[in-house]
Amino acid sequence: MTATAAGPHTRRWAGLAVLSASLLLVVMDMTILNVALPEISAQLRPGSVELLWMVDVYSLIVAGLLVTASALGDRWGRKKMLLTGFTLFGLASVAVVTADSPAEVIAIRALLGVGGAMIMPSTLSMIRTLFTDARERATALGIWAAMASLGGALGPIVGGLLLENFSWHAAFLVNVPVMVIAVVSGLILLPESRNPNPGRWDGAGAVLSVVGMAALAYAIKHGAEEGLDVRTAVTATVAALALTWFVRRCLRRHDPLLDLRLFRDGAFTSGTIAALATSIAMAAMALLLAQWMQLVQGYSPLETGVRLLPMAVGAGICSPLAPALAARVGARAVLSGGLLVSGAGFAVINLLPLGYASVAVALLLIGAGMGALAIASAVIMSGSPAEKAGSAAAIEETSYEVGGTLGVAVLGSVAAALYRGEVPPGTPESLGTALEVAAATQDAALALQAQRAFSDSLVLTSGYGAVLMVVAAALVWWRTPADLDLAAAPR
Structure with a gap:
């Protein structure tokens, strides 16, 4: 085994920069797709099922491979797994230049999912082994979470800038130079680590x-x-x-492939619940809001990206501060409180008149709540032994990916059903397609009705998101020990 202990101080934090940058890119790739979907739909004309597959296939592949990729990383080497994921992510992004059909875009997203399954748990498990001090580790995970928020902010803006000047292919090609830098930096800065006693495969x-x-x-x-x-x-x-x-x-x-005995720890379970609930609600809302801004409000992709910034601002401010706040008022209060603040953001969209002013307030609250949830990763990773870092990372990332799939599939489908219930029979299921038909037939009433139906579905779905967050907050409060101290967590 190569070194698993933290190296020199500066090298640890430089390694964190590489890991955080890789997370930023993966999150950017997800949010860029949300902004690019209308243009992809206009050019490739996917059916409603193909459109859902474009969004969901990434999460499906990642969810399926996370456990295996994490376990292989524990044995083969987490650095090797991470750099292989970087390479595959970059190669799949290059392949987009040949894509000219919905099936090819779905295939590329699937390859990106394989790369993502290698990258995501590797970043978390390497942070666990780089930072053996619990307090430092909580700070590092707060920075890691803040970079995820930054990726969520940069994705729509970068995507908007690219789509203003280039075709939708550029939304994928932007990954390539970042992946090259990540591979080179990772080779230089990251130490190799693996489980010293992985057991039989x-x-x-x-x-x-x-x-x-x-x-x-x-x-x-x-x-x-x-x-x-x-x-x-x-x-x-x-x-x-x-x-x-x-x-x-x-x-x-x-010597299990995935150590499910970690769920015996109440704090570990509560951190996982927080990650799952947040991912369910946010995946659906990010997709719906991006479409609402472009297809109902008429914003360009770039304008949409800028108007989504309040969520990233709230999360970017609160994520690094969450560990210090948890030290003062307790991790349980921060975890549950973060879920309630995000729930309040969803409630704002549901209860106040729908317009950008109310949406901006909602996004700020949702982002602030997500920022407070930065300690969910600290609770999960700090509560697991270093040799179980791969299992802990796989469980957390599986929660996020399955939550994302549930959010888009269930809440997204609920929104679609609510939309279909308000438009005339025979109206296309996709709002974008309905607007195209209305424009071609000069049917202004159809366009107005479709936009109103979509807005109503957004409002009602936000109410379901608020309820989900309140229920999750109650579960987290119940399962998290009142005296949980992240600085004294097991190592």
């Missing part, structure tokens, strides 16, 4: 995790779109059987 467990998670994500997506049909029932059954078998294997083995 569980090939059957790896297959079960991939099949189970991919089937689960697909069942959620397809069921939300088509209802409880035969395909949904079959894939849900496959997911249940595979994941049940996987869980039993993990609990019986002394």
